[in-house]
Amino acid sequence: MIELREVVKTFDGFRALDQLTMHVPKGAIYGLVGPNGAGKSTVLRHITGVYRQDAGEVLMEGAPIYENPAVKVRMADIPDELYYFVSASTRDMMQFYRGFYPRFDQKRYEALKDIFSTVDEKRPIRRLSKGMQKQSAFWLALCCRPDVLVLDEPVDGLDPVMRRQVWSLLMEDVAEEGTTVLVSSHNLRELEDVCDHVGILSKGRVLLERSLSELQETVTKFQLAFAPDTETVLPQDLNILYQSQMGRVHTLIVRGKTEIAMERLSALNPILLDALPLSLEEIFIYELGGEDYAVRELVL
Amino acid sequence: MRSANWFFSLPLCKKQVKRFWPLWGMYVFVLFILMPVYQLIETQDRSVDTHDLFYLLHQHGMGMAAQIAPWIALVFGVLTAMALWSYLYNNRSVSMMHALPLARETMFFTNYITGILFFLIPNLLIFLLTLGAEAMIGVVAIKSLAIWLLCQTLLCFFYFSFATMFAFVTGHILVLPSLYAIFSCLTLALTMLLDFSFGEFVYGYASRSIPFLNWVGEWLSPPYAMLKGLRLTYPMTSVGGQEFTAAQIHGISVVCAYAIAGLVMTMIAYLLYRYRKLELSGEVIVVSFLRPVFKYGVAICSGLVFGNIFYQVLPSLFSRGIASMLFFLLLWGVIGYFVAEMLLQKSFRVIRKSYKGCLVVMVLLSAAMLAMEWDLSGYEKTVPSADQVEKVTLSNQHNVQIYDPESIARVLALQESVVKEKDQIERWKHGEDPKMQDLINQSQTKNGIYVEECSWYYVHLDYKLKDGSILKREYQFPITEELLTQENTPAAYYAQLVNKPEIRLRSLFPDVLKAEDLLQVEVQTTGQIARERGAEMPSEVSGSNDSIVLSGETAQLLFDAVREDVLAGRLEKQWLLQSEESLKSNYINSIHFTFRGDYNTDNLSAGDWYEKQDKDGKNEVYYEVPLTLQSTASSTLAVLEQLGLSDRIHFMSEYDWQLDTDENVSYVDNACEAKYPVM
Numbered sequence: 001m002i003e004l005r006e007v008v009k010t011f012d013g014f015r016a017l018d019q020l021t022m023h024v025p026k027g028a029i030y031g032l033v034g035p036n037g038a039g040k041s042t043v044l045r046h047i048t049g050v051y052r053q054d055a056g057e058v059l060m061e062g063a064p065i066y067e068n069p070a071v072k073v074r075m076a077d078i079p080d081e082l083y084y085f086v087s088a089s090t091r092d093m094m095q096f097y098r099g100f101y102p103r104f105d106q107k108r109y110e111a112l113k114d115i116f117s118t119v120d121e122k123r124p125i126r127r128l129s130k131g132m133q134k135q136s137a138f139w140l141a142l143c144c145r146p147d148v149l150v151l152d153e154p155v156d157g158l159d160p161v162m163r164r165q166v167w168s169l170l171m172e173d174v175a176e177e178g179t180t181v182l183v184s185s186h187n188l189r190e191l192e193d194v195c196d197h198v199g200i201l202s203k204g205r206v207l208l209e210r211s212l213s214e215l216q217e218t219v220t221k222f223q224l225a226f227a228p229d230t231e232t233v234l235p236q237d238l239n240i241l242y243q244s245q246m247g248r249v250h251t252l253i254v255r256g257k258t259e260i261a262m263e264r265l266s267a268l269n270p271i272l273l274d275a276l277p278l279s280l281e282e283i284f285i286y287e288l289g290g291e292d293y294a295v296r297e298l299v300l
Numbered sequence: 301m302r303s304a305n306w307f308f309s310l311p312l313c314k315k316q317v318k319r320f321w322p323l324w325g326m327y328v329f330v331l332f333i334l335m336p337v338y339q340l341i342e343t344q345d346r347s348v349d350t351h352d353l354f355y356l357l358h359q360h361g362m363g364m365a366a367q368i369a370p371w372i373a374l375v376f377g378v379l380t381a382m383a384l385w386s387y388l389y390n391n392r393s394v395s396m397m398h399a400l401p402l403a404r405e406t407m408f409f410t411n412y413i414t415g416i417l418f419f420l421i422p423n424l425l426i427f428l429l430t431l432g433a434e435a436m437i438g439v440v441a442i443k444s445l446a447i448w449l450l451c452q453t454l455l456c457f458f459y460f461s462f463a464t465m466f467a468f469v470t471g472h473i474l475v476l477p478s479l480y481a482i483f484s485c486l487t488l489a490l491t492m493l494l495d496f497s498f499g500e501f502v503y504g505y506a507s508r509s510i511p512f513l514n515w516v517g518e519w520l521s522p523p524y525a526m527l528k529g530l531r532l533t534y535p536m537t538s539v540g541g542q543e544f545t546a547a548q549i550h551g552i553s554v555v556c557a558y559a560i561a562g563l564v565m566t567m568i569a570y571l572l573y574r575y576r577k578l579e580l581s582g583e584v585i586v587v588s589f590l591r592p593v594f595k596y597g598v599a600i601c602s603g604l605v606f607g608n609i610f611y612q613v614l615p616s617l618f619s620r621g622i623a624s625m626l627f628f629l630l631l632w633g634v635i636g637y638f639v640a641e642m643l644l645q646k647s648f649r650v651i652r653k654s655y656k657g658c659l660v661v662m663v664l665l666s667a668a669m670l671a672m673e674w675d676l677s678g679y680e681k682t683v684p685s686a687d688q689v690e691k692v693t694l695s696n697q698h699n700v701q702i703y704d705p706e707s708i709a710r711v712l713a714l715q716e717s718v719v720k721e722k723d724q725i726e727r728w729k730h731g732e733d734p735k736m737q738d739l740i741n742q743s744q745t746k747n748g749i750y751v752e753e754c755s756w757y758y759v760h761l762d763y764k765l766k767d768g769s770i771l772k773r774e775y776q777f778p779i780t781e782e783l784l785t786q787e788n789t790p791a792a793y794y795a796q797l798v799n800k801p802e803i804r805l806r807s808l809f810p811d812v813l814k815a816e817d818l819l820q821v822e823v824q825t826t827g828q829i830a831r832e833r834g835a836e837m838p839s840e841v842s843g844s845n846d847s848i849v850l851s852g853e854t855a856q857l858l859f860d861a862v863r864e865d866v867l868a869g870r871l872e873k874q875w876l877l878q879s880e881e882s883l884k885s886n887y888i889n890s891i892h893f894t895f896r897g898d899y900n901t902d903n904l905s906a907g908d909w910y911e912k913q914d915k916d917g918k919n920e921v922y923y924e925v926p927l928t929l930q931s932t933a934s935s936t937l938a939v940l941e942q943l944g945l946s947d948r949i950h951f952m953s954e955y956d957w958q959l960d961t962d963e964n965v966s967y968v969d970n971a972c973e974a975k976y977p978v979m
Contacts, residue, residue: 011579048399050578073401083392085319099311100400 007056034201361444377459461562491517529554602636
């Protein structure tokens with residue numbers, strides 16, 4: 001659906017996107033994650049057609065997005081920093097967006113009033129709390145009936161009930177309308193519940209990009225314990241992302257097929273060997289550890 | 301295939317109109333008060349004479365078009381641009397607006413057309429309301445209203461386009477009006493400062509003598525160009541036996557030219573928007589190739605502007621001259637450079653990274669100053685040869701055109717001597733010659749009379765060469781009794797030139813004036829002068845209290861006598877230093893000649909002129925020449941005696957006037973009390 005091919009973007013000599021290649025499948029809920037300064041917001045601004053890339057292509061169904069109203073009319077976005085006209089209310093912005101999005105659904109707007117009941121549609125948005133502003137943003141974006149929804153830190157500021165409500169609405173659109181959702185967030189625990197694809201960004205490049213299930217299949221946590229006085233030499237050909245030991249219990253994070261790793265570790269005759277699935281947060285931390293971006297112990 | 305409305309989005313336009321209603325609302329309100337309301341109030345208590353009302357409304361409309369519209373447009377243009385383009389200056393608003401399914405050209409043209417509508421619709425509305433008000437008054441001045449509509453609309457269009465161009469150069473909302481204000485007057489200020497610097501450091505430089513500089517200064521400063529180009533004249537017209545002022549507007553072509561320039565600026569703005577990097581919102585200058593232009597431009601302008609101000613303002617601390625000027629120029633050039641760099645980098649820590657550019661600025665400014673000081677162009681020494689010169693205009697108090705070879709040779713000799721004595725004259729000017737300083741200090745009041753020992757004269761030389769080019773020079777030199785008697789001094793050459801009878805006559809009565817154009821002659825009496833100046837004098841001393849006006853044959857008689865005296869050297873003798881002799885020779889009584897004809901006013905400079913419409917509506921120029929009577933004007937005095945006017949005039953010399961009155965209080969010696977106090 002959305003494709004970025006070897007995109008380069010430089011800001012004042014700093015290469016923010018370094019031949020970045022990314023692919024968001026149609027109908028997917030794609031989670032874009034990465035450390036601070038990785039380039040996530042920059043990627044999203046290219047996808048929404050705000051920035052023009054220095055090199056490479058940013059496409060939606062094969063058509064360039066930049067300066068292409070025919071493509072952008074199928075897309076809605078909620079940026080991390082919201083902007084509304086001074087004294088504009090949700091109703092005012094509804095009338096504004098209705099003029100640009102031919103598929104704007106007025107009935108849906110009226111229907112969603114019950115969902116976003118705490119938001120006074122006639123009150124200036126700037127006078128609402130941060131969470132209510134986000135709700136207003138969702139309200140308007142969903143009514144545009146976009147084929148692609150681009151969200152940057154979407155649930156930041158929402159209470160837990162509203163978060164669930166919003167995700168539920170999104171997933172309903174994905175299931176029924178085939179909407180593609182691209183989400184950037186640091187809340188990996190939440191993303192894990194909704195995303196089916198993940199892309200990890202680091203230093204302007206996509207480190208890895210996979211479906212969530214594939215990702216979880218290719219990185220496994222093993223815990224193994226050996227008998228006392230046993231010399232353990234771990235297999236060199238295992239792609240070990242992380243290794244630690246507490247007493248006799250070794251914890252290994254291994255990239256590769258679980259069965260193969262299990263077989264190799266079994267050959268060491270541990271007295272305990274367990275394979276545990278990793279959370280997205282753990283995958284994130286351990287993958288980026290390889291990029292020299294890990295939790296460091298600080299001695300003061 | 302693009303749809304028909306690819307360049308315009310109605311929802312966006314409606315939103316902008318709704319958002320910024322206070323702006324266009326204020327514009328409507330201001331015009332409403334200044335146009336129909338003002339007319340209704342002004343005509344309330346006036347007479348019902350339709351001609352009177354018509355010309356009043358006509359003058360109001362013309363005045364609004366020429367004098368008020370430029371200022372309203374200047375202010376409103378930038379406010380409209382700031383409002384409509386404000387979304388470009390904030391990262392959040394940039395993201396929101398450019399994520400919309402609109403191409404940049406749609407956004408540009410929609411906002412641009414919206415801006416035009418902000419003033420076009422109110423202008424039309426006010427036009428109709430004023431038409432209605434005038435209909436209620438009973439008289440409609442449709443022509444002046446139409447001219448107002450045209451001027452107001454075109455001026456708003458230009459200034460809005462002008463501001464729009466700057467809107468796309470910068471990424472900061474406050475920089476937009478700053479650039480707008482600066483560039484509205486920058487070229488004028490710079491050309492004036494350059495003119496001043498040349499005048500200060502290039503010997504013989506004639507102010508405003510570089511046409512290109514004048515053109516740039518005038519035309520690239522729109523408010524000044526409008527002030528100068530768009531103007532009113534007030535010829536009188538007679539209707540039904542009554543005289544009315546029929547204001548006429550000139551310079552609509554200037555407004556049209558600027559409107560066309562506005563179109564060009566709009567195109568530039570559009571191109572800048574197409575290639576604008578939105579991530580640079582918040583930056584002072586967003587166009588990359590303009591960043592060094594901004595930096596070096598600020599440095600040079602800062603050096604010129606503040607360097608000149610400090611050079612002028614602090615003369616007591618620093619001696620005038622090249623060293624002081626260079627010091628201030630470099631100091632402010634460096635400050636300007638680093639300030640600009642700080643604005644561009646948004647950091648105070650710029651010195652280490654960008655000192656090399658600063659050195660370039662210093663070298664450039666120093667080179668320019670030294671090139672002036674050392675006269676690398678040879679400007680100072682250039683004196684044309686006699687066979688190159690077609691004519692020369694010599695200007696001091698009056699302009700006089702010199703065609704004859706002998707006089708031209710004298711002018712060239714004057715210029716050569718001034719150039720030759722440059723160093724001496726400069727020393728005198730800067731007070732470095734004690735002897736000259738003593739002479740200046742010796743100018744004093746003796747027995748209530750101010751006597752000059754030294755006087756400085758400016759002379760402007762305007763050569764028209766045979767190849768069609770113009771060469772202008774301006775000099776200043778001192779005149780003392782000693783210098784007047786020495787041969788080959790500028791003072792001596794100048795005295796010979798200005799007292800040459802033919803030159804004096806042409807200076808007073810330019811060749812375009814014919815004897816039959818003479819309308820009247822007015823002679824001032826001592827009594828009239830005393831009355832005007834508030835001196836109480838008995839009539840046996842002052843004569844008649846009213847001036848004497850002659851016309852017809854008596855005027856011609858006096859005119860012929862004056863011409864005879866001037867050609868004989870008995871009248872219009874130029875006393876270059878005020879002395880007792882000069883004051884005794886000059887009378888306070890003057891003669892004013894009034895001529896009427898179809899003159900090119902560029903050729904008239906000695907006196908005052910004004911235009912008036914005759915009964916057929918044709919413009920006529922009235923030209924007045926004042927002339928100071930002198931005791932040596934035997935023919936003129938004889939004619940006045942013959943006409944029996946001497947007793948009424950009661951001639952009084954300047955010398956007697958100063959002795960007998962206390963008009964010049966500071967010059968009255970304590971021991972000498974005036975006979976006739978001046979109120």
